[in-house]
Amino acid sequence: MGNNNRLKMTGRVLTLALSAVLGILPLGRVWAQESGLGNGAMASQPGQTAQDLTNLSLESLAGLNVVVTSSAKKAESLRDATSAIFVITQEDIQRSGALHLADLLRMVPGLLVSRVDGSQWAITARGFNSLYNNKMLVLVDGRSAYQTDFGGVNWDELDLMLGDIDRIEVIRGPGGTLWGSNAVNGIINIITKDSKISQGVYATSLTGSNGVDMAALRYGGKLGEDLFYRLYAKTEDQGPFQESDASNAQDNWTSQRAGFRMDWHPEKDDLTLEGDYQLGNIYVPGGDFNASTLQTVFGVDDTVDRDADILAHWTHHFSESSDAELLLYYDHIYLSVPTGQNTLLDTLDAELQNRFLLNDWNEVTWGLDVRNVSDDYNTPTSSYYNPEQASLSTYGAFLQDKLTLVPDRLYLTAGTKLENNPYTGYEWQPTGRLLWTPDKTNSLWAAVSRTVRVPSRSEDDVTFYLAAPVTTPSALYLALQGNPNLKVEDIVAYEAGYRTNLTPQLALDLAGFCDRYYSVITTGFTFFSYPNYPPTPQPINGNFLGLGQATNADGGVIYGAELSLKWDPLDSVQAALAYTYNGYDSTLNSVSNIFSGDPPPHNIVDGRLSWAVTPQLRLNTSLYWVDASFINDPMGQFNGVVQPYAVWDLGMTWKSGAGWEVSVWGQDLEGTHAEASSFLDDSQPVPAVYGQLTARY
Amino acid sequence: MSTLKTLGFLAVLGLTLWPGGHASRAQEVSEYTVKAAYLVNFVKFITWPDKVYDDDQGAIVIGILGDDPFGATLDDMVKGRFIEGHIVLVRRFASYDETQKGSLRKCHLLFIAYSEKDRLRDILKAVQGSPVLTVSEIERFPLAGGMIQFDQEGQRITLDINPAQAQKAGLTLSSKLLQIAKIYRTE
Structure with a gap:
């Protein structure tokens, strides 16, 4: 605990120091402008009418700072999408009170976002809710954040600087044809800003009553005619959540990150080079099995998480309808728990993609990719990997054709991916998608796809021991064992959607889906009483041994509908509603459990309202409500229900027009509640108030 | 308590250093106000070939094709x-499909909105050979055969x-305009 407090103090001092720097720098600039300038700066005096702008010289126009909305662009590009897609824009980010990237995702229809504890999120669409959601891909500028070791995403590692995010594109449903395996229930594409549009200084500092402190600084500059860069650094402390008995959940974390991005835009090419380094200190409730005492010591692991990545992306534009892309990246993850367990993961990835018009009615896209993951799990305590080190490669190719059946009216997209993975060999992931646009405002689409989820390294190779926290009737030991004979999870997804503008102010997007799981990887348990133990795993002198082994099982059906309504009744008011319904058949209950992921809650609602009271002052509020979620335990020990819960945020933002911005937010105002359930972890977020000061210039 | 203190500190810091009193600080303008001002300004920096504007009595016509972002x-x-001695008229066309191609060719300046992204090739083909200045915010517009991209x-x-595209259409762009722009040479 002492160590813990010291960390928090450092964060606080840093935050204050940055606030002070923040305060002083822009002021100096204001003075400079007032005393020195009579030229371009006068161009935009307050109270100036639009007509006056036409009298400006071209140079003055080119020098004006604009408030960029570009909402026209983003909205339009969605109209012809043949999948359930939702885009979070920078505007949406500014109007939400989200402190962390993961919390932004609540606004997306279909997404279940639950906070497991202070630093961990379970984020899922269309079923199988789990902290280790292995059925959804997350990409940052094309770099996969999906960890093939356990199958899932560590969201705390992705807590990027929100001001430098251009947009987050969320696709629900299968994307195997373009993105490869594990894109079963969706793809979350986090796209950071081109350094060309993130020039200048952006500095922000935030402090909250729940022990949140954050400070971030970015500087963007120009190196040459078409060559831009930015540098950033961010530090944050997140205070602990509460246990249900109001005690400290000890799940606080800190994170420091820094990085750069460079963009070069010669006439026919775009070249991006970016890199990040992140150091996280995460206090995660956990248990370590001691092989000599045969006890699991439950407690808080002070996990050190060091990540580094570097990425290069080159696009060459042959013409407006033809281009080629090359993506290369290297990603390094080092996780260390003080009691011994270390994980080392090195990923190297190369992807090539080419798009061209074959003729008037065929647009062809094809691509090749290869990825190698080298891992090392040394000094094991609870999880024993066999082998301890491995270097595993996946390679694939895809081909897709978009056919114009009736110009401007009817399109068919058909394609497939063929991928070779180290566990099950070759897998096909085909899709067929039909789009009908009867007029400018209506579009209908339907799709059928096969998609697969490849077993993770742990499902294949790990033996995990746990002395279960039950003593009646007698001590129970659990061993979870990987299975090298696993097949992929195999899903056929049927989808359809409709988009329209009911009025110029009211947009509707509706998607329906039915996912048939032909195979789900789940855990089957067999119980043994001592000494009639199986020969493997290594014998334990306990009373009972529950041996769980990963197996494939028929998975049943999940179906549902996702509705998004966006309504701008006035220029100053924007409202959004997302509603999700999920249903499933009884087969699902036998395979959807705490090991494979829980069945989805039946209803999820997210409502948002943003009101520009004056051009400077904006009020924002959001309410997210999740129906009861059921928890199935195949051993029958930990069955349960997460009660329905709501997350209510309310805030206001004041922009000075001079690049300054002050925000005050109330978060989780409806009160403390549990969002997920785990027998190790009873963490609940706490209502909080925070204030934020931001400067841009 | 210390968090409250920090909040208080931030508030005081914010208030003390607030630049609100300095009213002449540069104000931000909305993106589409500036883009609209550019459109009107283009009229001053472009010379159209002598051409009869029979239906509009010498007016300069700015066409907006697709979903209008300017309002x-x-x-x-x-x-x-009057801009350069001309009245300027704004004409709006809901979409390429619902527009007579002849009326596009009668515009002096045609802004192609993002909603027409997929029809870009057809639109540029339709106005090819006519002295129409094409402007758009669609990415890589100059590469696709357009003239000016925001x-x-x-x-x-x-x-x-x-x-080169402007020249082919018989338009002359002032050097002042070219000085502040990034030039694409596609030919």
Whole structure:
């Protein structure tokens, strides 16, 4: 605990120091402008009418700072999408009170976002809710954040600087044809800003009553005619959540990150080079099995998480309808728990993609990719990997054709991916998608796809021991064992959607889906009483041994509908509603459990309202409500229900027009509640108030 | 308690250093106000070939094709004014499919909105050979055969220009315009 407090103090001092720097720098600039300038700066005096702008010289126009909305662009590009897609824009980010990237995702229809504890999120669409959601891909500028070791995403590692995010594109449903395996229930594409549009200084500092402190600084500059860069650094402390008995959940974390991005835009090419380094200190409730005492010591692991990545992306534009892309990246993850367990993961990835018009009615896209993951799990305590080190490669190719059946009216997209993975060999992931646009405002689409989820390294190779926290009737030991004979999870997804503008102010997007799981990887348990133990795993002198082994099982059906309504009744008011319904058949209950992921809650609602009271002052509020979620335990020990819960945020933002911005937010105002359930972890977020000061210039 | 203190400190810091009193600080303008101002300004820096404007009595016509992002801003800018001795009229076309191709060729300046992204090739083909200045915010517009693209650098709106395309259409662009733009040479 002492160590813990010291960390928090450092964060606080840093935050204050940055606030002070923040305060002083822009002021100096204001003075400079007032005393020195009579030229371009006068161009935009307050109270100036639009007509006056036409009298400006071209140079003055080119020098004006604009408030960029570009909402026209983003909205339009969605109209012809043949999948359930939702885009979070920078505007949406500014109007939400989200402190962390993961919390932004609540606004997306279909997404279940639950906070497991202070630093961990379970984020899922269309079923199988789990902290280790292995059925959804997350990409940052094309770099996969999906960890093939356990199958899932560590969201705390992705807590990027929100001001430098251009947009987050969320696709629900299968994307195997373009993105490869594990894109079963969706793809979350986090796209950071081109350094060309993130020039200048952006500095922000935030402090909250729940022990949140954050400070971030970015500087963007120009190196040459078409060559831009930015540098950033961010530090944050997140205070602990509460246990249900109001005690400290000890799940606080800190994170420091820094990085750069460079963009070069010669006439026919775009070249991006970016890199990040992140150091996280995460206090995660956990248990370590001691092989000599045969006890699991439950407690808080002070996990050190060091990540580094570097990425290069080159696009060459042959013409407006033809281009080629090359993506290369290297990603390094080092996780260390003080009691011994270390994980080392090195990923190297190369992807090539080419798009061209074959003729008037065929647009062809094809691509090749290869990825190698080298891992090392040394000094094991609870999880024993066999082998301890491995270097595993996946390679694939895809081909897709978009056919114009009736110009401007009817399109068919058909394609497939063929991928070779180290566990099950070759897998096909085909899709067929039909789009009908009867007029400018209506579009209908339907799709059928096969998609697969490849077993993770742990499902294949790990033996995990746990002395279960039950003593009646007698001590129970659990061993979870990987299975090298696993097949992929195999899903056929049927989808359809409709988009329209009911009025110029009211947009509707509706998607329906039915996912048939032909195979789900789940855990089957067999119980043994001592000494009639199986020969493997290594014998334990306990009373009972529950041996769980990963197996494939028929998975049943999940179906549902996702509705998004966006309504701008006035220029100053924007409202959004997302509603999700999920249903499933009884087969699902036998395979959807705490090991494979829980069945989805039946209803999820997210409502948002943003009101520009004056051009400077904006009020924002959001309410997210999740129906009861059921928890199935195949051993029958930990069955349960997460009660329905709501997350209510309310805030206001004041922009000075001079690049300054002050925000005050109330978060989780409806009160403390549990969002997920785990027998190790009873963490609940706490209502909080925070204030934020931001400067841009 | 210490968090409250920090909050208090931030509030005091914010208030003390607040630049609110300094009213003459540069104000930000909305993106589409600046883009509309550029459109009107182009009229001053472009020379069209001598051509009869029989139906509009010498007016300069700005066409907006697709979903109009400017709204009343553009109309307010040109209302009741002469620019380079011309009245400026704004014509709106809902979409390429619902528009007579001849009426596009009668525009002096055609802004192609993002909603027409997929019809870009057809639109440029339709106005090819006519002295129509094509302007858009669709990415890589100069590469696709367009003339001027609104681009963005930091918080500023910049121009990407393909002078060869303008020349082919018989338009002359002033050197002042070319000086502030990024030039694309595609031929």
